[in-house]
Amino acid sequence: MSVSAGGLRDQTGQTQGEMCDRFPLDTVCEAAKILTGASDPIAVMPSVLNVLSSFMGLQMGALALLDDKGGAEGGRLAVNPFVIAATTRGGVGTPGASGALPVAATRQVFRTGVALVSCDAVEELGPEAVPAGAPHNRFALIEVPIREQVHSPYVIGVLGAWRDLDEDCATNLDEDLRVLTMVASILEQSIKFRRLVARDRERLMEEARLALRAATDKAAAPATVPPKPIEGIIGDSPAIKAVIAQIRKVAATQTPVLLRGESGTGKELFAKAVHALSDRHDKPFVKVNCAALSQSLLESELFGHEKGSFTGAVAQKKGRFELADKGTLFLDEIGEIGPEFQAKLLRILQEGEYERVGGAKTLKVDVRLVTATNKDLETAVARGDFRADLYFRICVVPIVLPPLRDRLEDVPRLAQAFLDRFNAQNGMEKSMAPDAVQTLARCQFPGNVRELENCIHRVASLSSGTEITAQELACQQGTCLSAELWRMQSGEGSPIGGLAAIRPPLPVIDSARGQRPVVPMVPMPAPMPVQPAPAAAAPLDERARLVDAMERSGWVQAKAARLLGLTPRQVGYALKKHGIEVRKF
Known part of the structure; x- marks a missing residue:
């Protein structure tokens, strides 16, 4: 792109009028998509500023935020100290005097909360008002305030951009002001939501810390007798002992518990524990598998329904919440519920009240909630598939159940317990040879405890004698599919529901400092090698990005080129290369 006496002209020779076209509605729409879909709106502001440049021609945009630490100038506290949190080149976190925005004008917007429009920045604000990297000094400046909340007098940031006065389309500064004001309003709401979620999370975490501290103090009191073993939980490994200790501590409180574990680790067993x-042990324990019911049936199952509320409702029915009153409700596979039902579930968890389906009477309930999942809820929250406020409500005390491969020392006791159960059910007296136990203790068991139980029942059913030997195990006869399942483990593509509770934690982005996120690595069991992806994957990704950009730009090649950082000629060549037919409207 070059600037000439005749106006702007790109590499394909597009005319000044064509390149000066503004797209205010598209600009606001694209900015809203970026800001509402981001967990950290400040971190994505460079993309928003580039949208303003591509769609509206507003150049050298920058975002200034108040410096909470309080800046100092010349040994004294600065008035309205601010930092440059983002520019079109990326998040920077540089001091306000770096030149991205004029200091005096920006402080005036911070102080008054009134938008500023300078038709000629150099003439009205001085030569230092234009950024050092500007091609010339003929620019108009537009700055708008970003408030703490709507109608609040407290300004927390300033969004600014520049309009080239040499352009023929530089006369309509009112439209530029309106677009910047709308983008600032969207940013206000995004920042407000992020702060509310962070505040709610801190409150819930503080409640969890206090609850665990009280439970620890209670558990630390001298006991005259050792605690009774928990029924159904077998094992002496350090991993299972740590989980049992957590269960004993948190059980004495009313705090919600989220059990995280791979399929087959016994989440329902620990929920019963x-x-x-x-202190609700003599009250009902009610369980619901959220993945086994549709969303409409799940609502009726949990909340109940009135007679005649829908076809087939021939009588009033109490819901599981009502049946579990004063007791414990266990919601298994909580990660499978849909967005609409998440809002309804959040209300009863927050207020303790609900209405039956088809009813108008508000009911109150006192329930201890225990949930379980093998899904990666953090990623689901980041994608918008799971409500953040519901996540913080149920994930007060998360307890990670270890997979069986992390406590192989418990395999002999578990195998014997399953064999004893099989003998009791079938009137047999079978036993396991030492070599069979040793073989089992070397298996990885991707299906965890459930797979071990199935393995014992299978070999006990098919063995010919009273003693089960290693040669009779499925893995020694080539009929065990566990090795193939383990080979197919690949994160989200896991065929057995591998859990994300042991995933690396989400990166924390410090937008004020402009640092790149650092994600700590968590050691994982080394899977068997998988086949490399076909070489055609990269072109497919390129084609998908091209189609996405064309759809977002209304199939206008010039706009798509701005989104992709290419020239219109390059976009046209790529469309022909991938055989994409341009849609006409």
């Missing part, structure tokens, strides 16, 4: 060790 939380109930049995609590």
